[in-house]
Amino acid sequence: MKKHLAMIILPALFWAGCDSTAWQADTGATLAGSDASGEGRAASDSLRGVDTTSPDPLADGRSADNSNGGDASTSDLAALDAASTDAAVADGMDHDGSDSSSSCPNGVCPPVANVCVLACATPADCVYAGTAPGGIYDEDSWVCNSGRCAHLGCLSDAECSAQPGLDYASMKCVMVSGGYKSCLAACSAPGDCPHPSRVDSPLYGADNYECKAGVCSYIGCHSDAECQEGxxxxxxxxxxxxxxxxxxxxxxxxxTPSDCTYLAGNPIFDADNYACDLGICRHLGCQSDAECAEAYSATGLSYLCAESFMTR
Structure with missing residues (x-):
């Protein structure tokens, strides 16, 4: 069985630009490029095989593409912890390319949400079967912190180019958060930013991006109707x-937090895993190792609750 990363690799949120948080966007589609087959992405996506080549602008960490609400099966763990993790791949993070802890939108950074990650004794334990050599998920891309896998981010532009699923003409390994680098799509204009698989989505059109300092920056949704359609x-x-x-x-x-739950029976998405802040659902992530173990029991792999998917 292949090891599935229970951590979002991207633009995770897609807010990796915020040093003090693990933004709650859909880590399901928050990967700007994890392997389109589901390999190398956070558990939320790798376990259900959805395309996550672009970050979804979700505030509570849900997986927007999850069509099986209420199904708590392994194949539909949905955003799970990933829903609240930082990602290592992004085509639309809100960032300025600098290493700044104040780069969150308007300087407002939400609290870090916990995430389920693979347990480890060495970095090799963090590498899943079939990992692309030289890509952003091989052994040199991980560290084992206190028995928990933590991603180092991309190490070079070459790694971004070598990673399967990053189907942009050009990718750059850019500093987005306190020493953490992410693969971002290169651009000369916003029209370069929509991913080939998302060009028809109202949430990922050219008008949803800016081209800042030569890399794509996701600027968010424009209306309720856009969200409902997308x-x-x-x-x-x-x-x-x-x-x-x-x-x-x-x-x-x-x-109330109970308004936020949508995967019946999934311990990572119970009411105690959410907060209702300012009338909006915010995913808090896993609450314990036991929750992660139960949520991922069908994988046969060991998952633990950690404060972040990435090394800061």
Missing amino acids: ISGTALAWVCSSALYGFPICSTPCT
């Missing part, structure tokens, strides 16, 4: 809101 297959309500982060992302409105 996110299908769920019974959840979606609004385009800047309430939590001062940055427009598709969010689920709430009055």
Whole structure:
């Protein structure tokens, strides 16, 4: 069985530009380029095989592409921890390419959400079967911190080019958060930023991006209608809101945490894994190692609850 990374590799949120947080965007589609087959992405995606070549602008960490709400099976763990992790690959993070802890939108950084990660004794334990040599998930891309896998990010532009699934004409390994580097799509204009697999999505058109310092920067949703059209297959309500982060992302409105749950029986998405902040759902991540063990029991792999997917 292949090891699946229970950590989002991207633009995770897609907010890796914020040094003090693990932004809650859909890590399901927050990878700007993890292997399109589901390899090398966070558990939320690798376990369900959805395409996550672009970051989804979700505020609560849900997987917008999850069409099986209520199904807590392994194949649909959905954003799971990944929903609240930092990612190593991005085509649209909000960042300025600098190593700044104040690069969160409007200087507002949400609390870090915990994430389920693979247990390890050495960095080799963090590498899944079939990892592309020279890519961003081989052994030199990991460290084992206190028995938990932590990703170092990309190490060079060459690694980004070698990573399967990053289907942009050009990728750059850019500093996005406190020493952490991520693969970002290179650009000369916003039209270079929509991923080939997402060109028809109302949430990932050229008008949803800026080209800043030669790399793509996702600027968010433009309206509730855009969110509702762009996110299908769920019974959840979606609004385009800047309430939590001062940055427009598709969010689920709430009055209590119970309004935020959508995977019945999944211990990572119970009401105790959410907060209702300013009327918007915010995923808090895993609460214990036991939650991760239960959520990923069908994989046969050992997962633990960690503060972050990436090394800071």
